[in-house]
Amino acid sequence: MPQLRMTGRGLWITALIVPPLAFVALFIVYPIFSAFAYAFFDWQGLRRGGFVGLENFHTVLFVEPYRSWTLNAFKNNVIVFFALMVLQNGLGFILAYALWRELPGARFHRIAVFLPVVLSTIIVAYLFKLFYHPLFGVVNLSLKGLGLGWLAQPWLGQGNTALWSIIVAQAWHMVGFPTLVFLAGMQRIPGEILDAVRMETESEWVKITKIVWPLVAPSATIVFTLLFVGAFNWFELPYIMGGLDGSPFGSTDVLGLYFYRTAFGNVSSGQQDFGLGSALAVLIFLFIALIAGVITTRLRAREIQI
Amino acid sequence: QDITFWSWRQEDRAAYEQFIEAFEAANPGINVKFEAFEAANYNTILSTALAGGTGPDVMMVRAYGGLENVAAAGYLEPISPENVPALADFAAPALAAESVRADGKVYAVPFASQTQLVIYNKEIFDANGLEEPQSWDELVAVSQALRDAGIIPFANGTATAWQNETVTFGLGSSLMGEDFYDALMEGSTDFTDERFTGALGEIAAVAADYFPDGFIGLDYPSAQQLFASGMAGMFIGGSYEMATFQGLNPDIEMGVFAAPGKTADDPKLVGLYFDGGYAANAAGANKDAAIQFLNYLASPEFGQAFANTLSNISTVPGVSFDNPLLAEVNELNQSSIPYLMLAHFRYGEPSGSVLIQGEMQKLFAGETTPEAIGEALTTGLAAWYEPFQK
Amino acid sequence: MSVTASTSYYDRRGLLGTLGRDGLLQIILIANTVIMLAPIVIMVFSAFKTTPQIFQSPFSIPDFTHLGNFLKIWTQTNFLRYLLNSFLVTGVSMALILTLGTMAAYAIGRYQFKGSTFILMFFIAGLTLPLKLAIIPLFMLMRDLSILNNQLSLIFVYTAMGLPTTVFIMTGFIRTLPNELEDAARMDGASEARIMWSIMLPLVRPAMVIAGIQNVVPIWNDFFFPLVFIQNDDLKTLPQGLTTFMGEYTTDWGVLFSGLTLSAAPIILIYIVLSKQFIAGMTSGAVK
Amino acid sequence: MAQLSLRGIKKRFRETDVLHGIDLEIGDREFVVFVGPSGCGKSTLLRLIAGLDPITEGEFLLNGQRMNSVPPSRRGIAMVFQSYALYPHMDVYENMAFGARLMGLDKDQVEAQIAEAARMLRLEPLLRRKPRELSGGQRQRVAIGRALVRKPEVFLLDEPLSNLDAALRSDVRLEIAKLHRDIGGTMIYVTHDQVEAMTLADKIVVMNAGRIEQVGSPRELYETPANTFVATFIGSPRMTLIDVERQGGSLVMPGGGAVALDGLPEAARLKLGVRSDAVRLARGADGQGFAGQVVYTEYLGDNAYVYVRLADGALLAARTAPNDLYAPDVQVTVTVDPAGAHFFSAEDGRRLAP
Amino acid sequence: MAQLSLRGIKKRFRETDVLHGIDLEIGDREFVVFVGPSGCGKSTLLRLIAGLDPITEGEFLLNGQRMNSVPPSRRGIAMVFQSYALYPHMDVYENMAFGARLMGLDKDQVEAQIAEAARMLRLEPLLRRKPRELSGGQRQRVAIGRALVRKPEVFLLDEPLSNLDAALRSDVRLEIAKLHRDIGGTMIYVTHDQVEAMTLADKIVVMNAGRIEQVGSPRELYETPANTFVATFIGSPRMTLIDVERQGGSLVMPGGGAVALDGLPEAARLKLGVRSDAVRLARGADGQGFAGQVVYTEYLGDNAYVYVRLADGALLAARTAPNDLYAPDVQVTVTVDPAGAHFFSAEDGRRLAP
Ligand SMILES: Nc1ncnc2c1ncn2[C@@H]1O[C@H](COP(=O)(O)OP(=O)(O)OP(=O)(O)O)[C@@H](O)[C@H]1O
Numbered sequence A: 001m002p003q004l005r006m007t008g009r010g011l012w013i014t015a016l017i018v019p020p021l022a023f024v025a026l027f028i029v030y031p032i033f034s035a036f037a038y039a040f041f042d043w044q045g046l047r048r049g050g051f052v053g054l055e056n057f058h059t060v061l062f063v064e065p066y067r068s069w070t071l072n073a074f075k076n077n078v079i080v081f082f083a084l085m086v087l088q089n090g091l092g093f094i095l096a097y098a099l100w101r102e103l104p105g106a107r108f109h110r111i112a113v114f115l116p117v118v119l120s121t122i123i124v125a126y127l128f129k130l131f132y133h134p135l136f137g138v139v140n141l142s143l144k145g146l147g148l149g150w151l152a153q154p155w156l157g158q159g160n161t162a163l164w165s166i167i168v169a170q171a172w173h174m175v176g177f178p179t180l181v182f183l184a185g186m187q188r189i190p191g192e193i194l195d196a197v198r199m200e201t202e203s204e205w206v207k208i209t210k211i212v213w214p215l216v217a218p219s220a221t222i223v224f225t226l227l228f229v230g231a232f233n234w235f236e237l238p239y240i241m242g243g244l245d246g247s248p249f250g251s252t253d254v255l256g257l258y259f260y261r262t263a264f265g266n267v268s269s270g271q272q273d274f275g276l277g278s279a280l281a282v283l284i285f286l287f288i289a290l291i292a293g294v295i296t297t298r299l300r301a302r303e304i305q306i
Numbered sequence B: 001q002d003i004t005f006w007s008w009r010q011e012d013r014a015a016y017e018q019f020i021e022a023f024e025a026a027n028p029g030i031n032v033k034f035e036a037f038e039a040a041n042y043n044t045i046l047s048t049a050l051a052g053g054t055g056p057d058v059m060m061v062r063a064y065g066g067l068e069n070v071a072a073a074g075y076l077e078p079i080s081p082e083n084v085p086a087l088a089d090f091a092a093p094a095l096a097a098e099s100v101r102a103d104g105k106v107y108a109v110p111f112a113s114q115t116q117l118v119i120y121n122k123e124i125f126d127a128n129g130l131e132e133p134q135s136w137d138e139l140v141a142v143s144q145a146l147r148d149a150g151i152i153p154f155a156n157g158t159a160t161a162w163q164n165e166t167v168t169f170g171l172g173s174s175l176m177g178e179d180f181y182d183a184l185m186e187g188s189t190d191f192t193d194e195r196f197t198g199a200l201g202e203i204a205a206v207a208a209d210y211f212p213d214g215f216i217g218l219d220y221p222s223a224q225q226l227f228a229s230g231m232a233g234m235f236i237g238g239s240y241e242m243a244t245f246q247g248l249n250p251d252i253e254m255g256v257f258a259a260p261g262k263t264a265d266d267p268k269l270v271g272l273y274f275d276g277g278y279a280a281n282a283a284g285a286n287k288d289a290a291i292q293f294l295n296y297l298a299s300p301e302f303g304q305a306f307a308n309t310l311s312n313i314s315t316v317p318g319v320s321f322d323n324p325l326l327a328e329v330n331e332l333n334q335s336s337i338p339y340l341m342l343a344h345f346r347y348g349e350p351s352g353s354v355l356i357q358g359e360m361q362k363l364f365a366g367e368t369t370p371e372a373i374g375e376a377l378t379t380g381l382a383a384w385y386e387p388f389q390k
Numbered sequence C: 001m002s003v004t005a006s007t008s009y010y011d012r013r014g015l016l017g018t019l020g021r022d023g024l025l026q027i028i029l030i031a032n033t034v035i036m037l038a039p040i041v042i043m044v045f046s047a048f049k050t051t052p053q054i055f056q057s058p059f060s061i062p063d064f065t066h067l068g069n070f071l072k073i074w075t076q077t078n079f080l081r082y083l084l085n086s087f088l089v090t091g092v093s094m095a096l097i098l099t100l101g102t103m104a105a106y107a108i109g110r111y112q113f114k115g116s117t118f119i120l121m122f123f124i125a126g127l128t129l130p131l132k133l134a135i136i137p138l139f140m141l142m143r144d145l146s147i148l149n150n151q152l153s154l155i156f157v158y159t160a161m162g163l164p165t166t167v168f169i170m171t172g173f174i175r176t177l178p179n180e181l182e183d184a185a186r187m188d189g190a191s192e193a194r195i196m197w198s199i200m201l202p203l204v205r206p207a208m209v210i211a212g213i214q215n216v217v218p219i220w221n222d223f224f225f226p227l228v229f230i231q232n233d234d235l236k237t238l239p240q241g242l243t244t245f246m247g248e249y250t251t252d253w254g255v256l257f258s259g260l261t262l263s264a265a266p267i268i269l270i271y272i273v274l275s276k277q278f279i280a281g282m283t284s285g286a287v288k
Numbered sequence D, E: 001m002a003q004l005s006l007r008g009i010k011k012r013f014r015e016t017d018v019l020h021g022i023d024l025e026i027g028d029r030e031f032v033v034f035v036g037p038s039g040c041g042k043s044t045l046l047r048l049i050a051g052l053d054p055i056t057e058g059e060f061l062l063n064g065q066r067m068n069s070v071p072p073s074r075r076g077i078a079m080v081f082q083s084y085a086l087y088p089h090m091d092v093y094e095n096m097a098f099g100a101r102l103m104g105l106d107k108d109q110v111e112a113q114i115a116e117a118a119r120m121l122r123l124e125p126l127l128r129r130k131p132r133e134l135s136g137g138q139r140q141r142v143a144i145g146r147a148l149v150r151k152p153e154v155f156l157l158d159e160p161l162s163n164l165d166a167a168l169r170s171d172v173r174l175e176i177a178k179l180h181r182d183i184g185g186t187m188i189y190v191t192h193d194q195v196e197a198m199t200l201a202d203k204i205v206v207m208n209a210g211r212i213e214q215v216g217s218p219r220e221l222y223e224t225p226a227n228t229f230v231a232t233f234i235g236s237p238r239m240t241l242i243d244v245e246r247q248g249g250s251l252v253m254p255g256g257g258a259v260a261l262d263g264l265p266e267a268a269r270l271k272l273g274v275r276s277d278a279v280r281l282a283r284g285a286d287g288q289g290f291a292g293q294v295v296y297t298e299y300l301g302d303n304a305y306v307y308v309r310l311a312d313g314a315l316l317a318a319r320t321a322p323n324d325l326y327a328p329d330v331q332v333t334v335t336v337d338p339a340g341a342h343f344f345s346a347e348d349g350r351r352l353a354p
């Protein structure tokens, strides 16, 4: 806790900050750090053994097969992050820009674009699983209908398409969020600034790159950070669509699944090991916190007060 | 006394409530509260509750490695013929499945065995004049005939990871043969064995030709649906599927057979394993009542009701099977090898199941060879399975 | 600068050369909307179909009088009870999240005091923690607080989970509010609390809406924590109640979809009803 | 060369009509100033000319070509906005360079033009600051500079000086006048400031509630306002209007005296308008003229104005020498310089020919 | 009763010093106007008085009590901000009611005061509008209204009229003057507008670059400016400064003629300051006086100003009758009215006693 002089102002700030801080401390930080402590013990299933220092970390990072599993899951997370950055945020920006123009029907489009966001991941996962169904899925049926039958794929069954299929589902689900955040950012740009640009150029490209984009950067900070954190904590969608193992053969495995499976076991194939699971969780946490911290501070630095 | 009873069999809620009613009637003063949880998260919930000291009095636990996870931590009350007399009559492999290897103690009353075999649609077979195949060639011929008739031969898909294991051993047990199993257990061979890898090759070939288009992207419920709706002729799976199929399509007429070996002379083997058991919480408040309940769960009348209502092969000795299909499965069980990975290779990480599920997916997708799988399994398991550590 | 003005200032119908570009944007929007809505429509349609129908004709318009799937859910589960519980838990959690989150964000965003960066970092760190891992310590904590099998356990966890994002989003936003408003209110004699409540909070509504949506959906849909914390059927929330129920129907896609439809319906309906306010709230941040 | 014609321009925002049909010709190199009360539609009209808002009805021609659907950047028009509209993420230099670069000027040209504008507007020390680091006045100057560097044909300025201090304002005003002479572009200028309007304009357009009340040179507007609106709007202090009745060659304020004037119009009842410089005050309530009472005196250095409450309640401003101050409540007699008397219809406020 | 003393007030923002030591006494019921170039620190000083920013150094006393650490709301001070600072989510009525309610007034009182302020500022039809639905001028009026309703002891106004049109501005100016008389509070007023400063102020404070240049009544500043800064800052058009040499009783502009004046100060070289109303022009280059050439003429209706370029390059403004206009480039001779001549040191610009 910082040193606060207990003046009226200090008291007021304290009163504001302590209850939320207490909640987070009690219900997140304390339990998580208790769980992190597991990482330093040897576990046999649910039984805690002796203190083993960093051995669990060593195991998940350097001992086969964990090493390849860790690397594979991490690689997939990186793919997911960059893919979503383009698909979700890129598309979100374009959609926001289109919505911002207040073309006829914009109100309806705005509602529609955000609708999937309010759906649960379970629904989205089931829906897309059905869509990707190799026999009856609408994706393959549509392709066949268009005479592109040779493009039909067992989307979720192939190593090279499964992850991307899930990423597309994720982008569909969440694209509304960056869209509206960007839209809000765009609408906070004073109208006269836009007028000023229009006096100087008609080029949408210049307008977007030189004015709109820099001015919505504050929104972008939020979107980027949340996406980063979300991408590396990704769990529900691959869990339902690919299974806890990251089926097929680990091509949809991500750190979230991997850590959960390691800690709690997979009913149909694996064992429980809290030690290794926690070690993974600690590593994931450190990684995310570090990068998210960097993103936030770097991006925040170039925020602009309009 | 109130005791709680946790299960992952949400679909069996009604049946269990019936069993409990019977128990409560016979044991006034004990109330059993049944709670069913989503199977996929049951592990997590149970572990959490046990670690938190508020676990249920009686619970369903997995067998083999899954049991050890829980039992080794001391959460389960050991049982023996002393407190559960009926246990004395149970088959040894069933009890072994619910024991911890280190202390040899039994921790749960095994409730069912499951058999991995081939289920087929009798109507379709009859309509096309097909018989249960006796050799691998006949299996292929039957499949081809179905396919020619516009019917999907096998309904199975392998997008759901654990289905790969089911397909492998449901279809391959006879190909691998008892010799291989014995040799493996002795430690005189490993998974690079020709008998094993050869079987994988045959399985992959059949899958490529006779599984649905894009089967590697087909998930488990869809596969079930294909079979239940009569669009496919056969389904490689466990005996537990039959109830589901019946539920999905009450009119379906099913038959079962053990997948054949190379020739008609090879013994036809099914893959057999014990599903799980009922255990009592070592820290439970009402341990007496819990043990009493376990006694009921080990009793022949429960076993019979269990078999009748849930269409499962109860492990309680002396249960008879009215359902002809069940009786047939029970018959097939007489010639079996254990469901390999679950029974023997789930005691460490990476487990045999993890490995074979992933590797078979690769094989089906054409990204590996049977020999490479043998290699991968052997070296992978060597991480903790001593006989493989050269 | 006013928002309404800014949007209409940007209205350029009738100007040459815009038709093409606007047309392209319009096509993008329409395509996107179709893509956004189709899956939802299919879900609703499927809820009225039998499983074979779903498999054979996923796009066809169903017979809307076929209510068998819904009936199954309605009669075999405590649907209304679950729904009420979900409303209760989500509502209370959201109220707490927004209240506490705004408090913290306001303190961090509006006042300069030692340690504010650290506190922000503390919250942001909370954003990145994989709380599923902490399920066992959390469970023990709930046990020690005697709120296992009590919806408070859910409310507390959800609140704590929602705070980091909320603080994160709101702090950034609160910092951009003009200082002069605060000055003006201070001159008017408003106390710090009053300034926050009457002047600043109405202006941070857009951020609150963003933070709210960001949190309400996962909370409404979560079934992991209730699964572990709640065993009493009367206390279960909708997703938990339904997943438990649907566990018995893994292969009955019809029932599955009607379950999904039912659990999604309340939030979709609320969203559609409130979408005007929601979108207005989210995008009406402009202050001169 | 830039000649603008507005023909029957109307503007409607959703349901509100803001402009009700504006007809206006603006010649090449003319300096036109729009004045009018707040909210009368000056900015709106400017925006229509700029092309920032679509014209609801009517035509806007630039050099004879219909401009209604030409985008703003291709009209050769630059604009300075009322609220600066600087790009907050660019420093002063970049703000000014942005438009110039987009015009395809090369780096040196851009730099030279910015240097010139910066010198003119005393922005040199601020070139590397961001808008938020500038005072209101400094921002306004940057906004002017930004338009300057583009050297447009038509120059629209929406109250460009409203945030400058008096000294700087008159300097910049002179600079703008000079700029107009130098680059010779057509300028359209919106202001609230009388002095700006009078001194800069070749032609002043007086607007009221979405209509043009009068167009003319500063002198025309000052000397022959078309109606009471223009009469009271132009000139400071504002013209006093007195309701009078004509009795022969005299104008009688009921209960407040009378003045004799030549060349009265026909009407029996009319409004007499007098500016502060057409009024003579005499202490005491004796002579011929309107009786009144001094309310207070404003000292302006080179002038002073005495405000007199007449019998009918009107407040009359009279210019006096700065050392000829009247104490409050003194009784005075007001006479009117015939050359400075304006007559308006009592009904509709139109100017009546004398 | 409100008496303010500023003692050695300094203000530093991080590394920049904005105010360098301000000493100022403001009496009860006084109307003080701060003027000065943009960025000189007027708003900053106002904010220190309001208590919105902490004073870096020095003391601010209100009625003899040290106020440095009293919160703004307990100083009995109201403020109108340069950028309005209206509460965007409240309508006009609520904006005005907010402060009044916080003062504990009951509903009727609040309503009555708002009604009064609204009438005074012509806001009645706008009471239910949100700030974003108002024009710039309307917003400014609401901001004034909001301060008005609180009837504070000290009233701070930061350029409250800068967005009003001329007609409305003079009305509101009169209202503010009236308001000051009525409620009798102390008023501190920042403006760029000469007229506002001259007409409203009991006392004008001229600031420059964070320092006070002169404090005095409008007449004092106009008639006896303490230095060239004040001399040129106050008065419009601005005073012309001419570098001259004294030769006996004459002031000689090198190469540009000479004028004879009485009561010259001792210095051999000095700056002669003349305002437009102390200058007489004669056509042709004949007589006694400075020679010059007309640059252009500004017509203002009741006055006209002729700008003359003198031999040393200075631009001199001369007031003439509106119908006595000079064409550009005409040669003229400039003479100076002795009563209107100001003398300043050639070195530091201070006023030299005649
Ligand atoms: N986008 C808009 N939607 C609706 N009404 C508008 C819009 N823009 C302006 N108005 C209205 O049109 C009228 C004219 O506005 P405009 O900005 O042109 O006034 P103005 O003469 O420039 O006033 P000011 O001198 O205060 O700047 C005002 O009543 C204003 O409320």
Ligand SMILES: Nc1ncnc2c1ncn2[C@@H]1O[C@H](COP(=O)(O)OP(=O)(O)OP(=O)(O)O)[C@@H](O)[C@H]1O
Binding pocket: D133, D134, D135, D136, D137, D138, D165, E013, E016, E018, E036, E037, E038, E039, E040, E041, E042, E043, E044, E045, E082
């Ligand atoms: N928060 C701040 N941080 C740094 N410098 C500041 C800050 N506020 C004001 N300044 C600087 O202090 C100086 C005085 O600013 P102030 O706003 O008081 O000027 P002003 O006299 O009111 O000008 P104007 O007439 O343009 O409003 C300016 O140079 C300005 O850039």
Ligand SMILES: [Mg+2]
Binding pocket: D042, D043, D044, D082, D158
């Ligand atoms: Mg305007």
Ligand SMILES: [Mg+2]
Binding pocket: D136, E042, E043, E044, E082, E158
């Ligand atoms: Mg200022």
